[in-house]
Amino acid sequence: MANYVSATSETINISSQQQQDHVLPPPLTLTEEDWMTARRLTERLSEASSTLADQPVALLKYLSNFRDWTLRQVAKPANGSFEVSNVGVFDYATSPKSSPSQTTRPKWTLHNMLFSQSANALGDPFNVNVASTKGGPLAIVLTWWPGMLGVEDEEMLVEEICEGLVEQMAHF
Numbered sequence: 001m002a003n004y005v006s007a008t009s010e011t012i013n014i015s016s017q018q019q020q021d022h023v024l025p026p027p028l029t030l031t032e033e034d035w036m037t038a039r040r041l042t043e044r045l046s047e048a049s050s051t052l053a054d055q056p057v058a059l060l061k062y063l064s065n066f067r068d069w070t071l072r073q074v075a076k077p078a079n080g081s082f083e084v085s086n087v088g089v090f091d092y093a094t095s096p097k098s099s100p101s102q103t104t105r106p107k108w109t110l111h112n113m114l115f116s117q118s119a120n121a122l123g124d125p126f127n128v129n130v131a132s133t134k135g136g137p138l139a140i141v142l143t144w145w146p147g148m149l150g151v152e153d154e155e156m157l158v159e160e161i162c163e164g165l166v167e168q169m170a171h172f
Contacts, residue, residue, distance in 0.1 A: 008048035009080060010041055073122045078148060080124040087115045091134040111136050119145035126158065140165060 063069050090113050115131035126144035142158055151157050 008044060010044055012037055012041070070122065078123070078125050082126050082128055083120075083124040084128045084130065085115070085117060086130040087113075089132045089134050112139070114139045114141065116141040116143060119143050119148075121145050121148075125149050126161075138169075 060066070090110060110133055113131045113133045113136070115129045117127060117129055119127065123145075125148040126142055129141040129143065130138070132138045140162075142162060144154065144158060146154065149157055
């Protein structure tokens with residue numbers, strides 16, 4: 001197991017109808033433009049994860065004064081709206097067997113998986129953390145840095161985002 005860090009940024013333009021009403025009307029109505037955006041983003045993510053070039057995390061090793069750089073970054077507004085971190089689907093069937101000759105299930109199984117990362121004062125205002133087990137539930141955890149969401153009642157905003165995610169996921 002290893003931790004392979006990769007990052008990319010993408011700007012997605014929201015249609016004027018979606019700007020007026022931040023929830024898509026039932027039934028879920030994605031336009032051809034929405035699907036083209038999804039395909040383009042999928043291609044971009046694939047490209048970014050397959051190269052070592054231009055990886056922002058790797059560039060941190062070139063900082064001469066990490067503390068000063070961090071303090072300058074904290075004083076700036078966030079560059080993005082949100083971050084999605086997806087650790088993918090964990091397939092317990094590919095986990096180590098109890099013996100080399102064992103061809104059945106491993107000694108242990110994993111039915112649910114939860115992934116969360118702490119809020120990042122240098123990152124986007126909130127993080128969407130996604131994980132699942134093969135055949136199990138999809139877990140989505142939202143985290144945020146207090147004071148970065150730009151609203152008085154941040155918990156209410158996050159609750160609305162969660163409700164919107166649940167509502168939209170029900171259409172798939």
